[in-house]
Amino acid sequence: MSLLAPLDGWRAPAPEPRRVAWLAGVTYAHRGLHGPGAPENSPTAFAAAIARGLGIECDVQRSGDGQAMVFHDWELDRLTGETGELVRRSSAQLGAIQLNGSTDGIPTLRALLDQVAGQVPLLVEVKSSSRTRVNALCLAVRRTLEGYRGPHAVMSFDPRVSGWFAEHSPLTVRGLVLSEEDDKALAGRIRRHLWLWHARPDFLAYDIRDLPSRFAASQRARGLPVLTWTVRSPELRVRAAEHADAPIAEGGGIA
DSSP states (O other): OOTTHHHHHHHSOOOOHHHHGGGTTOOEEETSSOBTTBOTTSHHHHHHHHHHTOEEEEEEEEOTTSOEEEOSOSBSTTTBSOOSBGGGSOHHHHHTSBBTTSSOBOOBHHHHHHHHTTSSOEEEEEOOOTTOOHHHHHHHHHHHHTTOOSOEEEEESSHHHHHHHHHHOTTSEEEEEEOOTTOOSHHHHHHHHHHHHHHOOSEEEEEGGGOSOHHHHHHHHTTOOEEEEEEOSHHHHHHHHHHOSEEEEOGGGOO
């Protein structure tokens, strides 16, 4: 056991079990159930997930006019016929840009909430970078989520995001996304505890490549559900079932 582990319960208390029970036992479609004719993070991909009874994981960042937009990349180039940074466009401009292989435009988070309408659980990954105004981004997401009654949670690689929601929107279920990658030495183990304490999450979303993980297992044992991404094969589904509470999956990882 890490020498820091005894501090976890004090610095980042586990959630009340009923608050997070809905997270488990669900398969979440990574960026919607996407494929040919249904681009990632598109209304068509979200409709396909809803039709299959799958939960939805999506990515959200802030437009130039401060709206929460559902889109993964910082630049428009890979997923649309446009170029340049998403943040330099308004929400109306972004909504008029078609996603490649579809007639869908880039949706707002509000439009996604209206589409899902509580039918399936929703995970909102809040995207941030060193240049992101985290307070403004989190506020845009919180304002959009206000009044939404379906099961939902926010999560981010950035511990500042979960920490912001812990402070300013404590009723919102919040998660910390983690990947150990090449950071498995002592410094990395210490960093994960520091991020945990800063984020004060209700759950973890862990890189499937890192499971089994002593850190993930210790947090799960004390009451934090562990979700895992991105599950892309039946073999990874087996690993997810052994070491996590729910998969975030796509392709061959969807049963």
